[in-house]
Amino acid sequence: MYKVKLNTFEGPLDLLLFFIKRDELDIYDIPISKITKEFMEYLHLIEQLDLEIAGDFLLMAATLMQIKVRMLLPKEVDEKGEEIDPRADLVKALLEYKRYKEMAEEFSVMEYNQRKINFRGNFSADQKEAPEEISALLKNITVFDLIKAFQKALMERPKEIVHEVKKFNITIDEQIEFIMDFVEKSNYVHFLDLIRNMHEKIRIVVTFIALLELVKMNRIGINTSEKLNDFVIYKLNDGKDL
Amino acid sequence: MEKIYKSVIESLIFASDEPIGASEIVRAIKEIDGDDIDVTNKDVEETVDYLNNCYEENDRAFRILRIANGFTFGTKPEYAKYIGYLSSEKSRRRLSQAALETLAIIAYKQPITKPEIETIRGVNSDYIINSLLEKNLIAIKGRAETIGRPLLYGTTDEFLMYFGLNKIADLPKPREIEEIMTDSDFIEQKRKIMMNEIEEELEDNTSTEENGFDTSE
Amino acid sequence: MEKIYKSVIESLIFASDEPIGASEIVRAIKEIDGDDIDVTNKDVEETVDYLNNCYEENDRAFRILRIANGFTFGTKPEYAKYIGYLSSEKSRRRLSQAALETLAIIAYKQPITKPEIETIRGVNSDYIINSLLEKNLIAIKGRAETIGRPLLYGTTDEFLMYFGLNKIADLPKPREIEEIMTDSDFIEQKRKIMMNEIEEELEDNTSTEENGFDTSE
Numbered sequence: 015m016y017k018v019k020l021n022t023f024e025g026p027l028d029l030l031l032f033f034i035k036r037d038e039l040d041i042y043d044i045p046i047s048k049i050t051k052e053f054m055e056y057l058h059l060i061e062q063l064d065l066e067i068a069g070d071f072l073l074m075a076a077t078l079m080q081i082k083v084r085m086l087l088p089k090e091v092d093e094k095g096e097e098i099d100p101r102a103d104l105v106k107a108l109l110e111y112k113r114y115k116e117m118a119e120e121f122s123v124m125e126y127n128q129r130k131i132n133f134r135g136n137f138s139a140d141q142k143e144a145p146e147e148i149s150a151l152l153k154n155i156t157v158f159d160l161i162k163a164f165q166k167a168l169m170e171r172p173k174e175i176v177h178e179v180k181k182f183n184i185t186i187d188e189q190i191e192f193i194m195d196f197v198e199k200s201n202y203v204h205f206l207d208l209i210r211n212m213h214e215k216i217r218i219v220v221t222f223i224a225l226l227e228l229v230k231m232n233r234i235g236i237n238t239s240e241k242l243n244d245f246v247i248y249k250l251n252d253g254k255d256l
Numbered sequence: 257m258e259k260i261y262k263s264v265i266e267s268l269i270f271a272s273d274e275p276i277g278a279s280e281i282v283r284a285i286k287e288i289d290g291d292d293i294d295v296t297n298k299d300v301e302e303t304v305d306y307l308n309n310c311y312e313e314n315d316r317a318f319r320i321l322r323i324a325n326g327f328t329f330g331t332k333p334e335y336a337k338y339i340g341y342l343s344s345e346k347s348r349r350r351l352s353q354a355a356l357e358t359l360a361i362i363a364y365k366q367p368i369t370k371p372e373i374e375t376i377r378g379v380n381s382d383y384i385i386n387s388l389l390e391k392n393l394i395a396i397k398g399r400a401e402t403i404g405r406p407l408l409y410g411t412t413d414e415f416l417m418y419f420g421l422n423k424i425a426d427l428p429k430p431r432e433i434e435e436i437m438t439d440s441d442f443i444e445q446k447r448k449i450m451m452n453e454i455e456e457e458l459e460d461n462t463s464t465e466e467n468g469f470d471t472s473e
Numbered sequence: 474m475e476k477i478y479k480s481v482i483e484s485l486i487f488a489s490d491e492p493i494g495a496s497e498i499v500r501a502i503k504e505i506d507g508d509d510i511d512v513t514n515k516d517v518e519e520t521v522d523y524l525n526n527c528y529e530e531n532d533r534a535f536r537i538l539r540i541a542n543g544f545t546f547g548t549k550p551e552y553a554k555y556i557g558y559l560s561s562e563k564s565r566r567r568l569s570q571a572a573l574e575t576l577a578i579i580a581y582k583q584p585i586t587k588p589e590i591e592t593i594r595g596v597n598s599d600y601i602i603n604s605l606l607e608k609n610l611i612a613i614k615g616r617a618e619t620i621g622r623p624l625l626y627g628t629t630d631e632f633l634m635y636f637g638l639n640k641i642a643d644l645p646k647p648r649e650i651e652e653i654m655t656d657s658d659f660i661e662q663k664r665k666i667m668m669n670e671i672e673e674e675l676e677d678n679t680s681t682e683e684n685g686f687d688t689s690e
Contacts, residue, residue, distance in 0.1 A: 025596030043478060070596040113647050117581065118573035120645050121636060128637035130550035131538070132271035139275075139330030140322050140488040143340040174657050175489055267534035272559065284558045287679035310531055316486035335484035342485060342493075342501050425615045430622055 027111040029056060034108070041108060044101055046085055050078040077104065107239030144237050144248075184217055189224035191248065197234060202248035257299040261285060265303045275326025300327075351391075358384045359393060363415070363427060367408035369395045385409065393418060474516040478502065482520045492543025492634070517544075541633035542640055575601045576610060576632070580645055584614045584625035602626065610635060 023029040033052050034041055057071060084090075084100035092098050099105075149183075196203045212218050225247065227232040237246045268281050285295050286405035304320050304327055311319050317402045331339060351359065361376050362368055374381050388394045397410040411424065421427065485498050495517040502512050519535050521544055528536045538547045548556065568576070578593050579585055591598050605611045614627040628641065638644065 021505075024574055025594055027595035070595065076596065107592075107595065111595060114577045114581070114593060115574060117577035117645070117647050118570065121573045121577055121580075124636040124638075125573070128566070128635060130553035130554045131547040131637065132267070132553065133548075134329065134487070134490075134535075134546050135271045135273040136275065136328045137488060137490050139323060139328045140339055141333045141336040142333060142488075143336040144344060153671065166275055258536045263532060263534040263549075264552055264555050267548045268555055268559065270535050270546075271548055271552075271556045275557075280559070284555050287558050288554050314531060315480060317480040318487050331485075331488045335481055335488075337482050337505050338501050339488040341505055345501075356636065373478060384668055421615055424516070425622075428613055 024115075025068075026053075026071050027108055028115070029071075030074070030104075031051065031108060031112055031115070041105060045126070046078065046101060049081055050075075051080055061116050144235065184220045185225060186220060186224045189217075189221045190228060192219070193224055193228060193234070194249075197247060197249040202246050204244055204246055206244045208247065257303075258294050261293075261299070262303050262306065265300055266307055269304075269320055269327045270329055272328070275324045275328040277326045280326075308385075324433070340457055351393075352398075355384050355388060359388060359411070362388075362394050362409050363411050363424070366410035366424075367400075368410075369400050369402075369406040369408055371406060373409070474512050474520075478510075478512050478516070479520050479523065482517055482673060483524055486537055486544045487546055488520075489543075489545065490543040492538075492541045492630070494543045497543075514620055539639045540637060540678060541630040561667070571601050576605060576628070577647075579605075579626055579646060580628050580632070581642065583627035583641075584617075585627075586617050586619075586623040588627055590626075 023032065028059065030049065030053070033049055034044065035040070037048075039045065039049070053075060057075060060071075081100045081104060090098045090100075149246050193203075196208060208217050209221060212221065225234070229236060232250055235250045237248065264285060265281055268284060269276055281300050282295050282297060286293055293441040304322070308319050310316075317335055318329050318331045320327050357377065358373060358381055361373055365372070365376075368384060370381065373385065385394070389396075391414075392412055393415045394409050395412045397408045399405040400408055416423065419427075474514055481502060482498055485501060486493055494516040498517050499512050499514060503510055521539075525536050525685070527533075534552055535546050535548045537544050540547075567580045572660045574594060575590060575598055578590050582589065582593075587598060587602060590602070606613075608627055611626050611629045611632065614625045632642070633639065
């Protein structure tokens with residue numbers, strides 16, 4: 015005596031395969047009346063338990079009814095004059111479904127085996143060096159980014175009203191030295207930190223030009239920063255990372 | 257300590273998401289194999305030294321590091337430039353969530369202007385738009401006829417390739433995405449309709465059955 | 474290939490957080506050391522075999538796997554229980570029967586549309602397809618050219634990783650329908666599994682049984 019676990023079945027095809035298996039039925043000669051009866055009893059059982067019956071089960075019930083009726087009618091023949099078994103499509107569907115149900119079990123085995131394999135968990139201790147080639151560096155950062163960072167720096171510069179016209183004596187060479195001082199000390203510096211204490215626009219402009227000059231000379235490298243509109247300047251030795 | 261635990265220790269350090277301490281390793285082993293298993297913190301320390309010696313002798317490209325009160329694997333510095341190259345390549349290829357979001361808006365609403373994108377996203381999108389332009393996933397497709405004649409953006413052939421699509425019309429429609437989500441109300445409606453039909457059919461068939469016309473067995 | 478590149482290859486595979494292909498490795502080496510460096514995809518393959526031999530000889534707890542079109546390090550299965558203990562809270566749930574079934578259909582018939590999947594399964598599959606999409610085990614692969622141009626689904630690299638496959642061609646072959654029908658085990662197969670589940674249900678359903686809702690003989 016069997017009780018059917020209600021949620022064991024993935025769908026009506028699965029349920030029919032179960033009946034066929036349980037009663038050792040010939041899948042090519044399914045007793046349609048018997049199986050329809052079983053199927054309907056199952057649906058009523060679900061209903062009795064107040065469970066929701068999926069439309070797919072109802073559709074199958076209708077299909078079974080239809081086959082049952084067609085079994086009673088005179089046999090139809092195809093163009094070759096051969097009798098058409100009203101159950102043929104159902105059998106085909108059952109076999110096709112069974113094929114993938116079997117593979118699902120293979121998949122389950124593969125899943126079981128693969129779950130025993132663990133991949134490496136922590137990559138944070140791997141040493142990484144930013145690529146040394148300037149072309150590779152500039153793949154990350156575009157001139158767009160540079161100019162945008164520059165604009166932002168200008169915009170965010172503390173507003174200071176200067177009443178007096180001053181002459182600035184800032185040269186690119188001085189700013190090159192200024193930048194190199196920074197990177198010699200700490201190997202790298204954020205652009206926003208570099209210009210943090212600059213109040214005059216002209217000084218930032220000249221510093222920025224000095225920076226572009228240094229990139230061209232392969233003396234510094236530039237990389238993206240975690241902050242938007244900023245970038246990291248770091249030292250290169252003859253175009254190579256330290 | 258039994259020899260097998262050398263490998264267990266090695267596997268635990270390898271698979272741990274963060275540096276793992278000696279006592280955690282001892283705890284895992286005792287929890288699985290029993291409290292009476294003879295593995296101590298000192299054994300773990302010694303095993304790590306033993307393993308690192310093995311790696312050194314065999315020219316392994318990695319070793320176990322002692323950091324942040326725990327053990328973790330790390331590659332040796334001499335390979336840093338190769339690894340650095342790969343990881344920068346990867347970050348260049350990977351799209352951030354923000355980039356994907358923006359790309360999605362452009363893909364579905366193209367051609368679209370920057371102000372329109374920003375209205376939808378609610379944030380300034382200069383940076384993202386520029387990086388998408390740079391990655392060649394979007395391109396300028398002309399100018400809108402509205403005031404200021406802002407630039408219009410649309411997706412490129414690279415975009416289609418990146419997402420494995422033949423043409424823009426192949427993008428899933430928002431309606432289709434919704435459709436995939438199960439709508440329980442809908443299923444319930446369908447059920448009721450079908451149940452009625454089947455009951456009718458059942459009644460129609462009862463007479464046939466009683467008459468004994470059963471060809472199935 | 475110079476000997477040093479054995480270690481470089483090892484370090485690149487070890488440091489990659491997803492399977493890395495032979496050509497990616499070759500490209501990284503050439504990008505750093507120059508195009509004239511003599512390292513080929515075949516060298517990478519051979520090095521992986523060489524390294525795995527070393528690991529085996531030295532009782533390493535891990536080895537290099539060929540998975541999802543690339544190489545990645547993974548632990549040997551025998552240490553799974555210890556690692557599982559440490560990461561138990563986040564250990565993934567296994568896939569449901571419905572998910573496995575749907576994945577099998579998609580894997581063998583890809584690219585495939587939702588209606589085609591539903592025809593084979595005989596049930597509405599919206600929910601399952603959605604959850605497989607969310608798990609990134611399947612992805613939208615374009616549209617069919619048939620009426621309504623339904624979306625096409627296919628499996629992803631995560632699918633290959635999940636099942637430990639290198640490529641789709643490595644999937645076990647499904648039996649031909651003719652073979653299934655002539656199989657005498659057809660009835661006996663998996664009967665035991667079914668029975669166990671059914672017996673569990675016996676107790677739960679005692680009241681129903683008394684009401685006479687008994688689907689059995």
